[in-house]
Amino acid sequence: MPKIRVRSLSKVFGNNPTPALKLRDKGLKRPEILEKTGMTLGLSKIEFDVNEGELLVIMGLSGSGKSTLIRCLNRLIEPTEGSVEINGQDIVKLDNKGLLRFRRETFGMVFQHFALFPHRTVLENTEYGLEIQGVDKGSRAKKGLEALQLVGLEEWADAYPDQLSGGMQQRVGLSRALAADPDILLMDEAFSALDPLIRRDMQQELLDLQTRMKKTVIFITHDLDEALNLGDRIILLKDGEIVQEGSPEEILTHPANRYVERFIEGVDMTRILTANAAMTPARAIGYLNDGPRTVLHRMRENGMDRMLITTRERKLCGLVEADVLNEAVKRGDRRIQDLLITDLHKVSEDEPLNNLFPLFDERSYPIAVVDEQDRLKGVVVRGSLLAELAQAATVESGQKDNKQAQPEGEHIV
Incomplete structure (x- = not known):
C-alpha cells in the first residue's frame, strides 16, 4: 500500500462549486470556467501515489495549483471532491477533532517564510510543535536538541532568530518539523526565499537528511533545477491539472507535450541523464x-x-x-x-x-x-x-530550434 494515495482530488474556489464542476466534466478548462461562473478551478481530478520514504516534487509555475494541492493533503484547504488516504485512512472523512490529532501525529510542515517566533530561542522554536502536543518540558527539550543536531544547529540553541542567517533560520524551521518525528514532511517552497548558494546548501542538507531518516517528503517548487536535484519523482502541474508525472530522467527525455518541452528548455541534459x-x-x-x-x-x-x-x-x-x-x-x-x-x-x-x-x-x-x-x-x-551524449545534445538543440521557431507573443503563463 502506498503511504499516500490521492484520487479524484479537486478544489473549486467559490460558494457554489457544482456549476464549475459540471463545466469541467464537459471539458472546459480553468479560464472558461472562471469566465462563465466567476469561480476558480484550483485543482481538477488529481491522482497520484507516494511510496514510503519517497521524495516527491510537485512543481509548476505560479498559479498552477501546487500550493493548493499540498494544503489539501492535510486539509488546511478543504477539498471540494476526492480522497486523500494516508496509511489507508481517508483524512477527508475525519471530523475536526480527528483531523487535528491526525495532523499533529502525521505531518511536519516547512514553509517558504520561516515563521519563527522572534521572542523565542532557537530551541524554544524547535520545541513549539511538541509543546502544542502537550509533551512535558524535559522530553521536548531533549527531542528539540536532537532535531537541532540533525540540522547542525545545536550550538545555536540559546540564540534568537534575528541572530541567524536566512539559511540558518530555515534550518530551524526544518528542525521544528523534524522534532515531532512526523511520518510525512510537507515542504512548500521551503528554500525559495534563500540566496542561490544557501539554497543549494539547503537542498544538499535535505538530501543528506533523507539518506539518514528516509522520511516521506512532498516538496513544492517552481524551480526546475531544484526539482531535478531533489526529486525521486516529479509531478508537473498546469492550471490545476497534472501535465506529466515521472522520474527526472523520464520528464527530460520524454516530455509529454509542448508545454513540458518548453518547461525543460535550457537544462543541461548530461548533468541529469545517468549511467x-x-x-x-x-x-x-x-x-x-x-x-x-x-x-x-x-x-x-x-x-x-x-x-x-x-x-x-x-x-x-x-x-x-x-x-x-x-x-x-x-x-x-x-x-x-x-x-x-x-x-x-x-x-x-x-x-x-x-x-x-x-x-x-x-x-x-x-x-x-x-x-x-x-x-x-x-x-x-x-x-x-x-551515443547517449550525442542524443542529449540533439534533444537540447531541438529544444532551442523550437524555441526560436515559436511565434512571438506565445509564452508560458
Missing part, C-alpha cells in the same frame, strides 16, 4: 570459479577479447583479457583469481553521464554499473556513452 541511460547488459560474463579454458571458450563464442568476472551472485570481481588467459592455459593454470584486473571503474545507476567520460583511459575498459552490494547491473562502453 542507467547509457548502460547495456554485459553480453557475457565469466565466473570466479571458472577455469581459464572455460572463460577463454566463452570469450571465443561471443567474439570478445576481454570479459568481466563475477561471483555466482554477480558480485563484480574484475576483468580478464584473452591473451592473459592463453598464457595461463599454456602454463596449465586452473585458477583465474590471480589473472584479474581489479582496478576497474565502478559507478551506480544514478551517476550523471557527464561524470563518466573522464573515467575512460587508453585501455578503454568498460565502466561497470553496480548496485549497493557491488552486484553487476550492466556496463557502459565508450561508444554507448558517446
